[in-house]
Amino acid sequence: MNPGLYIHVPFCLRKCPYCDFYSEADLTLKSAFLEALRCEMALVAEALPDAGGFDTVYFGGGTPSLLEPSEVAGVLDAVQRHFTVADDVEVTLEVNPGTVTPEKLAGFRHAGVNRLSIGVQSLDDATLRFLGRLHNAEQARDVLDAARACGFASLSADLIYGVGGATGQSVEAVLSDVTALLSYAPEHLSCYMLTLEEGTPLHARHSNNDFMMPDETAQGTLFSTVSDTLTEGGYLHYEVSNFARSPGFVSRHNTKYWEMVTTVGLGPSAHGFWCGGGGRQEPSRWWNVANLRSWLACLKEGRRPVQGEETLDREALMTEALYLGLRRMEGVALKDFHRRFAVDLVSVLGGLFGELEEQGLMVRSSDAIRLTRRGFAVADGIVLRLLQAL
Ligand code: SF4
Known part of the structure; x- marks a missing residue:
């Protein structure tokens, strides 16, 4: 993309x-x-x-x-x-x-x-x-x-x-x-x-x-x-x-943002995300200084006004993929998740998925897990429960 x-x-x-x-x-x-x-x-x-x-x-x-x-x-x-x-x-x-x-x-x-x-x-x-x-x-x-x-x-x-x-x-x-x-x-x-x-x-x-x-x-x-x-x-x-x-x-x-594609942010406080590959192998995130005068001063000196940067390790990427995926109608594609992180979500979290399905908060098909609209209302809490059990 x-x-x-x-x-x-x-x-x-x-x-x-x-x-x-x-x-x-x-x-x-x-x-x-x-x-x-x-x-x-x-x-x-x-x-x-x-x-x-x-x-x-x-x-x-x-x-x-x-x-x-x-x-x-x-x-x-x-x-x-x-x-x-x-x-x-x-x-x-x-x-x-x-x-x-x-x-x-x-x-x-x-x-x-x-x-x-x-x-x-x-x-x-x-x-x-x-x-x-x-x-x-x-x-x-x-x-x-x-x-x-x-x-x-x-x-x-x-x-x-x-x-x-x-x-x-x-x-x-x-x-x-x-x-x-x-x-x-x-x-x-x-x-x-x-x-x-x-x-x-x-x-x-x-x-x-x-x-x-x-x-x-x-x-x-x-x-x-x-x-x-x-x-x-x-x-x-x-x-x-x-x-x-x-x-x-x-x-x-x-x-x-939701599919974790590369985005570049310009201006004070803007964030950027590199999805990996190219000369910078690891996925990473950076953010500009959130102050107009400091941002201007950096650029006047010919420096990028980046205040911080972090490389995202496998665990951080997995957390984001689950969090961002479950907030979307498409949900989390199980095969894709397995390919990226070598984790079979159904074997690890199958019990919890069953509970959420019974409560009408999640639907599961052979290829994806998705939250229902009722599940969307409490999406953050559901993701937290899943992450704790992962
Ligand atoms: S302060 Fe500015 S950025 Fe924030 S909500 Fe109001 S208009 Fe939007």
Whole structure:
């Protein structure tokens, strides 16, 4: 499979209180960032000459839609100059609805972006206020309409559910959000249960008993509500948090992470993964320094801004293959797992598989194990049990 390229745009107009991704609210270094990004491309292209042809470019962040269309075009031009890029490359740009106009969206399309990932999060103003988002529901609706009107044929929308309040979010509220989003028929949906990340303002508020989160049982019900509604609406629930209107709209870029294909990350805090082979035999992962100024300083000195790197041993790879595989509709292919790790999962974990099957959480065929949609709701716990028994 071809490698993917991720570009972390480290700017946000202001921080959302639940978010722990790296970004800066000060945009004065935007030009310096764009210039240094070209230097990083040159250094990476030199370091990984055998990476192969990239067939995805993903602008994530942060808020990539704070870039001007001409700046996105400039970055894509530099990507073409430094790397081999497939003709049918999927170019995704994350859009925060509070930062774009219809003209800007049209400009992104003209610049070469062919897929938008729109951070809708909710179509309910009270929920958006709770999440501290920049935009309101009307702005999100306008962006969904404008993206279609200017010709984007591949739209993904993000939804956050399981938010807090005087009580946890109700099933009716989540249903109303999902139904409202469905009316825009996005080709792809990423639906995430809100998690309280340590160190974020929302986590601190919750520790002060400012609001209630849905308990585990309620979270399970909300997960099923989202999954059932979208599945009944014709979507494939192809990964724990991801839905596609048809197999052709499965996120090509994210599939690279799930299938442990080589991905290169550029920009502060970006991660890269080398799947092995070439001049660097062992699979490895590296990550850039999560600080814009330090990242700029490294590149000014002509050094790659890599803060850490680790080689993945057999055990780590096996853990990831099981974790990532069971989070996907395809599950874990038993023969493939045996070929890679010389482990017959059925002989080692057959008893546990039987229990999970009886509980309606897993299905087993002669060639694969898969979680059911009910199993998806508790995927992390299942993987943990399997890993402990492995
Ligand atoms: S806009 Fe996105 S990246 Fe920026 S703070 Fe909010 S959630 Fe995080």
